[in-house]
Structure formats: structure tokens, C-alpha cells
Amino acid sequence: MSFRQTFAPILDFVYPPRCPACGNGIAGGSPTGDDAFCAPCWGKLQLPGQPWCATCQHPFGADHFGAEAQCARCLADTPMHDGIAAATIYGDVSREMVLHFKHGGRIALAGPMGRTIAARIGQIGGENPLVTPVPLHRWRLWKRGYNQSAMLAKVVAGTLGLEFRPDLLLRRKATPSLGGLDPGQRRDALKGAIACNPRVELAIRGRNIILVDDVLTSGATSDACVRVLKKAGADRVVIACYARVRHAQDVPKRETPETVGLGRPRD
Numbered sequence: 001m002s003f004r005q006t007f008a009p010i011l012d013f014v015y016p017p018r019c020p021a022c023g024n025g026i027a028g029g030s031p032t033g034d035d036a037f038c039a040p041c042w043g044k045l046q047l048p049g050q051p052w053c054a055t056c057q058h059p060f061g062a063d064h065f066g067a068e069a070q071c072a073r074c075l076a077d078t079p080m081h082d083g084i085a086a087a088t089i090y091g092d093v094s095r096e097m098v099l100h101f102k103h104g105g106r107i108a109l110a111g112p113m114g115r116t117i118a119a120r121i122g123q124i125g126g127e128n129p130l131v132t133p134v135p136l137h138r139w140r141l142w143k144r145g146y147n148q149s150a151m152l153a154k155v156v157a158g159t160l161g162l163e164f165r166p167d168l169l170l171r172r173k174a175t176p177s178l179g180g181l182d183p184g185q186r187r188d189a190l191k192g193a194i195a196c197n198p199r200v201e202l203a204i205r206g207r208n209i210i211l212v213d214d215v216l217t218s219g220a221t222s223d224a225c226v227r228v229l230k231k232a233g234a235d236r237v238v239i240a241c242y243a244r245v246r247h248a249q250d251v252p253k254r255e256t257p258e259t260v261g262l263g264r265p266r267d
Contacts, residue, residue, distance in 0.1 A: 020109055021045075021096045037093070046089035048120075048244070056084050057124075058247060073247060079219075081211075081226045082236040083124045086244035087116040090215065094243035098214055102148045110148070113242045114155025117212065121160065126208035126236045131157035131164050134213040134225055135171040135194065153212035156240060168204060169225055170195045186220035194224040196232045205233035216244040 017026045019038035026038050037045060051060045053071035056079060088094040101109040133149035141147055150166050157164035175189045196204065209229050213222055216239065226237045
């Protein structure tokens with residue numbers, strides 16, 4: 001029995017475990033710690049599952065056309081990526097997790113969120129992949145104090161026993177917040193923003209890559225990253241995220257610490 005399991009009753013009495021999404025206490029505690037949701041949040045958490053698109057793993061509805069079926073987006077424009085592993089579907093609970101982590105300074109959420117992403121990757125990541133985050137521009141990194149995607153990627157790599165490479169991609173120019181922009185505007189805003197790090201370009205050639213981000217909305221940012229990685233010689237690039245927005249959903253509008261009532265982020 002581990003130290004945590006032995007002293008769990010005492011720790012739970014002194015520091016009652018709380019749901020990472022809503023903050024309410026969890027009845028009975030949990031020896032696994034911060035991975036546990038309360039029953040109401042767990043009931044509302046949306047998890048992706050089959051049937052889904054054979055190319056991007058976007059969940060289908062009840063009507064589908066077999067294991068090799070593709071969604072309308074992939075049929076209209078074949079993506080450069082080699083699959084998407086999403087831990088959750090963007091909804092009330094995953095939204096709270098992302099906002100508290102990204103804007104509320106609750107960096108401890110990187111653990112449970114990253115482990116959940118890792119559990120969804122499976123064989124889609126290919127053989128011995130490198131794990132790299134979507135890069136953050138230095139000015140935004142300075143303002144926020146951390147790159148949330150890099151923190152998630154580090155947990156994913158550690159959980160799966162893979163090599164963590166936070167230095168593969170660079171964000172050369174600051175881009176405006178993409179929230180509220182349509183897909184075309186997002187692509188325009190990202191032109192020339194993402195580049196391969198010339199000092200480590202050789203490490204990319206012939207390798208499988210897991211590209212980690214917190215939320216996948218229109219896919220403009222991840223597509224720009226995949227394009228750069230493929231141009232540098234990556235064999236396969238899989239996108240891994242905590243929450244993905246359904247195609248039929250509206251892209252979430254820009255949310256700031258003030259608009260969601262989280263106060264200023266703690267750097």
C-alpha cells in the first residue's frame with residue numbers, strides 16, 4: 001500500500017478533496033487525488049467515442065456509414081494531420097477546467113488534464129513519437145507566466161514514457177486572440193506566425209509527433225503547426241487536446257479572466 005493510500009483518510013479529513021471543475025467537495029474522498037470529479041460534473045462531462053470520423057475522430061451522431069466513414073470537413077479538404085486524440089468534447093465541465101487552468105492560474109490542473117489526454121492517445125500516436133506543445137509567443141508567455149500547452153505536453157510525455165520536446169516550434173509573431181474569428185480570419189491571422197526551430201530541425205525528420213494543445217476549435221492553429229512539422233520532414237503528426245469543439249458548435253467567443261469571473265491570472 002502506498003503512502004498516499006495509507007494516509008488518504010487523514011488527508012481527506014484535513015484537506016477535503018474537491019472537484020477540479022466546480023470546486024465542491026467530493027463525498028468519501030478519492031485515493032487517486034486530483035483526477036476525481038464530483039458526481040454532477042462527471043455526469044455532465046462529454047467524452048468522445050465511436051462512431052467517429054476515420055480521419056479526424058470527430059464523433060458522429062446516431063446515423064453513420066461504417067468504420068471508414070469520414071466527416072464532411074475531411075471529405076471536402078483532406079487534413080494534413082494524422083488523427084486527433086481529444087480527452088473531452090468542449091462543454092460546461094471541460095470549459096471550466098480549461099478556463100481555471102489557462103486564465104485562473106490553477107496550474108495543478110495540468111496533471112489531471114494531461115493524464116486524461118494521455119489515456120486517449122493509444123495507438124494513434126504511432127511508434128516512439130516526440131511530444132511537443134503548440135508554441136506561445138514570448139509576449140503572451142511573459143503576460144501569462146506559463147504556456148498551458150507545454151505543461152500539458154510535459155504531463156502527456158511523462159505519463160506515456162515519451163520524449164518531451166518543447167523546442168520544436170516557434171511562434172514568430174504575436175497574433176490577436178482567435179476567439180470570435182471565423183475560420184478564414186483565423187488562417188489569415190496565423191500566416192507566418194508558426195515556424196520550425198532551425199536549431200532542432202534535424203530532430204523532426206522521419207519522426208512521429210504528438211502535438212499537444214488545450215482546446216481545438218477551428219483547428220487553424222494546430223493546422224499551421226502540422227504544416228510546419230510536415231514541411232520539416234515529420235512522418236506523422238497527431239493532434240492531442242483536452243477539449244475539442246464539435247463541428248456543429250459555435251466556436252467559443254473570446255473569454256478573459258474578467259468575463260468569466262476568475263479575476264486576474266496568477267503568473
